[in-house]
Amino acid sequence: MFDRAEIEVRAGVGGAGVISFRREKHVPFGGPDGGDGGDGGDVVIRADASVDSLRVFGRKRFYRAADGQDGKGKGKHGKKGESLILAVPVGTVVSYKTQIGSDALIADLEQSGQQAVVAKGGKGGLGNTHFASSTNQAPELAQKGEPGEENSIILEMRLIADVGIVGYPNVGKSTLLAAASAAKPKIASYSFTTREPILGVVEVGQRSFVLAEIPGLIDGAHLGRGLGHDFLRHIMRTKILIHLIDGSSVSPVENMIRVNAELSLFDSALAQKPQLIVVNKIDLHQVQARLTEIKGAFSSAGTTPLFISAATGEGVAGLMAETMKVLHSVAVEGGIGERVPVKVFRPQPKGAGPRVYKEGNTFVVVAPELERIVAGADVTSPGMRWQLRRQLVKLGVSKALERAGIKPGDRVRCGDLEWDW
Ligand SMILES: Nc1nc2c(ncn2[C@@H]2O[C@H](COP(=O)(O)OP(=O)(O)OP(=O)(O)O)[C@@H](O)[C@H]2O)c(=O)[nH]1
Ligand SMILES: [Mg+2]
DSSP, rough: OOOOOEEEEOOOOOOOOOOOOOOOBBBBBBBBBOOOOOOOOOOEEEOOOOOOOOOHHHOOOOOOOOOOOOSSSOOOOOOOOOEEEEOOTTTTTEEOOOOOOEEEEEEEEEETOOOOEEOOOOOOOOGGGGGGOSSSSSOOOOOOOOOOOOEEEEEEEOHHHEEEEEETSSSSSHHHHHHHOOOOOOOOOSSSSOSSSSSEEEEETTEEEEEEOOOOTTTTTGGOOOOOOOOOOOGGSSSEEEEEETTTTTTTTHHHHHHHHHHHOOHHHHSSSSSSEEEOOOSSSHHHHHHHHHHHHHHHHTTTOOEOTEEETHHHHHHHHHHHHHHHIIIIIIOOOOOOOOOOOSSSOOOOOOEEETTTTEEEEEHHHHHHHHOOOOOSHHHHHHHHHHHHHHHHHHHHHHHOOTTTTTTTTTTTTTEEO
């Protein structure tokens, strides 16, 4: 099952702004006319109804969007880099892989056409026209483009089943799925026979719904025990649950309570989904003999279960008709059709002012705006140094340094450049 893929995405680098001056007849030095660099392209993930698996992402791991073009003279701006759009199946959950190991949700693409930006393109650098002022009419400063964001992204396909069958191993989930649909899951008398969620379509009269077996739920599943943890996520989208209980177990009621505790420990929303409580294996003698006792125990726990034998088919049609009814009432209550707004993920806060910290005797300036100017500047020219100094004031770097206690003669570093204050 290709229900999960990890990919690396890199957005385009912004194009560089340029230093250029107008050349006119009879005018030895025209004004600055260096255009800005174009923004780098984004990497975008978009849900597409015509895509049905994440298979392609298993074959190719790295994706990058186009870089922005550099600006040109005569005020011409560079072209924006084209965004890279990756099509994924509807129902894909997109998250960002963090260093600490837990994933951070970016977006849940529930409808065709819904999309999320997973790596933002770098902004293009400013051309030298932006650095002109009344006192500096020949600015020799321009900005380099910003780098594009780079992220590790996890794509996961959530099963879109309407109904999930949950319950301990070996209670007869596969047997029920096979009895109610054309699915052919493996059935065996040991636990964890089913290792992946399996789907089947159930027809009730003219209508149908998708039923899924959710495998491997055991005590501690919310902590990652058994197989359940991975698949608990998959049932988040189901509208209702069939909670199947083995009638031949020592205490069917206790089993129901424990499974529900497990579900709510994983996610309280999961425990609040409507459930049909179903006792299975009523064809067995020992279950027949205890039927009244079991009914009584459930009723004192506040529920009235349905009784079936998945093996013989007794009660299965009735259960499916009941499931259809509950599904319908959930839909009418407005459980479906909610829109999830597109979330754009930005790992770094933008627009933070310059920061200064001391490294030994050197004052280090962290100011991306300035670093990008510094990276492109020829600091050997005195004119250029003067222009840079003005930018230090303008971007608030001088203030930040003074606040940090800098004195004339102290060493300052910004990006690759070091100088005395
Ligand atoms: N007598 C009887 N046995 C049943 C019934 N339903 C299932 N079984 C048996 O119970 C055992 C487990 O059935 P499965 O359908 O594989 O159970 P499961 O819940 O899917 O199990 P896992 O996938 O391992 O979690 C098998 O030996 C089935 O034949 C039933 O209604 N009556
Ligand atoms: Mg099974």
